[in-house]
Amino acid sequence: xxxxxxxxxxxxxxxxxxxxxxxxxxxxxxxxxxxxxxxxxxxxxxxxxxxxxxxxxxxxxxxxxxxxxxxxxxxxxxxxxxxxxxxxxxxxxxxxxxxxxxxxxxxxxxxxxxxxxxxxxxxxxxxxxxxxxxxxxxxxxxxxxxxxxxxxxxxxxxxxxxxxxxxxxxxxxxxxxxxxxxxxxxxxxxxxxxxxxxxxxxxxxxxxxxxxxxxxxxxxxxxxxxxxxxxxxxxxxxxxxxxxxxxxxxxxxxxxxxxxxxxxxxxxxxxxxxxxxxxxxxxxxxxxxxxxxxxxxxxxxxxxxxxxxxxxxxxxx
Numbered sequence: 227x228x229x230x231x232x233x234x235x236x237x238x239x240x241x242x243x244x245x246x247x248x249x250x251x252x253x254x255x256x257x258x259x260x261x262x263x264x265x266x267x268x269x270x271x272x273x274x275x276x277x278x279x280x281x282x283x284x285x286x287x288x289x290x291x292x293x294x295x296x297x298x299x300x301x302x303x304x305x306x307x308x309x310x311x312x313x314x315x316x317x318x319x320x321x322x323x324x325x326x327x328x329x330x331x332x333x334x335x336x337x338x339x340x341x342x343x344x345x346x347x348x349x350x351x352x353x354x355x356x357x358x359x360x361x362x363x364x365x366x367x368x369x370x371x372x373x374x375x376x377x378x379x380x381x382x383x384x385x386x387x388x389x390x391x392x393x394x395x396x397x398x399x400x401x402x403x404x405x406x407x408x409x410x411x412x413x414x415x416x417x418x419x420x421x422x423x424x425x426x427x428x429x430x431x432x433x434x435x436x437x438x439x440x441x442x443x444x445x446x447x448x449x450x451x452x453x454x455x456x457x458x459x460x461x462x463x464x465x466x467x468x469x470x471x472x473x474x475x476x477x478x479x480x481x482x483x484x485x486x487x488x489x490x491x492x493x494x495x496x497x498x499x500x501x502x503x504x505x506x507x508x509x510x511x512x513x514x515x516x517x518x519x520x521x522x523x524x525x526x527x528x529x530x531x532x533x534x535x536x537x538x539x540x541x542x543x
Contacts, residue, residue, distance in 0.1 A: 294318075
């Protein structure tokens, strides 16, 4: 009789243990599933509306428009972009933590670097959630090359209208042509052909033209021809000696290029970056669940051990 009663108690404890374990596990699985749904449905978003150029380009920036939305009840704190897997710059920052506010949501000027540009935009909200947008097109910035300066003895004194030396030197064998943004290569070649020159170098939209040795007056006459007939394509200037570089009378500033943050970058594909991001998110979400599940199993093991200890004590008696 005592043996049967003990067996009934044993079955009852085992049943209670199973029920308690199930009740403890069900909420965890429910929370896990619910959190996955929330993460998918309530995340910030970013969409770039401006199509980026593909292939060779000469402009070092792109004027773009985009839409960024935070998750529910949050605010956008930063929008930035990476090139070839490396952080490049913020196009928006709400400020704080020693960083001044920057940019405006919805539009920005994005600078690119020489060579291929695989660009990914990322938005982050006040909840710490992030979302990214990978630009499908890959612009390739072609910066061209500058020719070596002529020999020092080649330079001649630049005179003013009164025949007095201005203190500057000019290159009698070369001119500099600054093309209008959007001018085609064919248009530039027509201008160069009209003055009997040859293109010997290019830096972005600036072309270095070699001509037959000419006097200052002859070169200025060529400048006037281009100014009168081809001003819609660009402007021609005498090449002046300033320091160790060839510069011109005017237009001494490369349009937009002085702001371009040229720096080397490792070519990391967008697909590899996406894989790393997915693995990071998976590890971040999985670790707390493993810890929680391990605690439940430990608790269940303790109950089972207690049950077995009680059973062993009763049998001994």
